[in-house]
Amino acid sequence: MLRPLTVRVLSALVLAPPVLAVIWVGPPWTDVLLCLAAGVMVWEWARMCGARSIGWLEAVSILSVASSVALGAFVGIERAFAAVAVGALATGAVAALRRTRGGEDGSFGWFSLGIVYVAVPLLAFQWLRGLDEGRLLIVWLLLVVWATDIGAFAVGRTLGGPKLWPAVSPNKTWAGGLGGLTAAGLVSAAYVAVTGTGQFALGLLLAIAASLAAQLGDFFESFVKRRFHRKDTSGLIPGHGGLLDRVDGLIGGTLAVALVIALKEVRL
Structure with a gap:
């Protein structure tokens, strides 16, 4: 029998490429x-x-x-x-x-x-x-949200420490939250360097906003699931739960980035 982590990784490897391809095509x-x-x-x-x-x-x-x-x-x-x-x-x-x-x-x-x-x-x-630089922007957003998730998990699991909001999500720590922010900033800086936009400061600030919003999105969905006594939103994706379980951070990050760009007409 496959271990839960193995199932989780295999599901991601199967589902992620076609989704990313569709997003890239537009x-x-x-x-x-x-x-x-x-x-x-x-x-x-x-x-x-x-x-x-x-x-x-x-x-x-x-x-x-x-x-x-x-x-x-x-x-x-x-x-x-x-x-x-x-x-x-x-x-x-x-x-x-x-x-x-x-x-x-x-x-x-x-x-x-x-x-x-x-x-x-x-x-x-x-x-x-649909923006002129929408393709690059969406790829940047996905990388920032994924970096937040991975960074928070890795740092939180390694360092432990005080909990962020134990009543809603007992496994999340302050160290993990800061780790997620740091990972998002580093990934954004690397992405800006590779794509050659040169807007490091802007990318960093936007990455911090997206990372914070992604973590808030994760907390919000955890709150709703606890309210209705649910562990997962569904069992649609093996090892991951439901689609909402996988995109809760992306929901928050997307809203934050869209709001900043709409208000300030920012282009990454």
């Missing part, structure tokens, strides 16, 4: 990938919140987010965000109606939050990839 394939991811992530969120089968609630949720991503590709991000708001309201209404009939599906607030939680980062990712 639209329209990235839009298709994001629509598929939207469906999986919403299904996992509904499952985590207590939905036991795929019914009207899950269908409305998946349609809301997938249509938002499709609108982002065809008519622009601004109108897509309007669709997110409508989808969150519609999903909340369906969840509330089903709950009044005695269902144990959490609350309409959590289902509405799920629409926003999934759709907004996907639209932000879509927007970043």
Whole structure:
């Protein structure tokens, strides 16, 4: 029988290359990938919140987010965000109606939050990839988030020490958090050097923001899983849990980078 770590590594080796290839190629394939991811992530969120089968609630949720991503590709991000708001309201209404009939599906607030939680980062990712330097920016973002995850795990496991938030994530330490930040900064500096952009200071500041947001994203999802007594969002990816389990840091990092660029018109 394969060890859990071996299964985890093999899953990553099988799934990562095609996903990275699609992201590198760009639209329209990235839009298709994001629509598929939207469906999986919403299904996992509904499952985590207590939905036991795929019914009207899950269908409305998946349609809301997938249509938002499709609108982002065809008519622009601004109108897509309007669709997110409508989808969150519609999903909340369906969840509330089903709950009044005695269902144990959490609350309409959590289902509405799920629409926003999934759709907004996907639209932000879509927007970043569509920028003039979107390809390089997305690769940089992925490397920074992965470096944060690996650095935090390695340093935290090696040094131990005081916990960051034991009630939510008992294994994460202050040393690990700082290790993640350091790894993100180093990877960003190396990436800037290799690509020749020359913006070391800007890349470092943006990497710190993305790394902090990635760690906050990890904590938020841990909080939600504890709220609903779930270890993983699903068992879709062997050794990794669900898709939401794998992209919680990327969700936070994507939102942070998109916000900085939108406000300051920064280009890495």
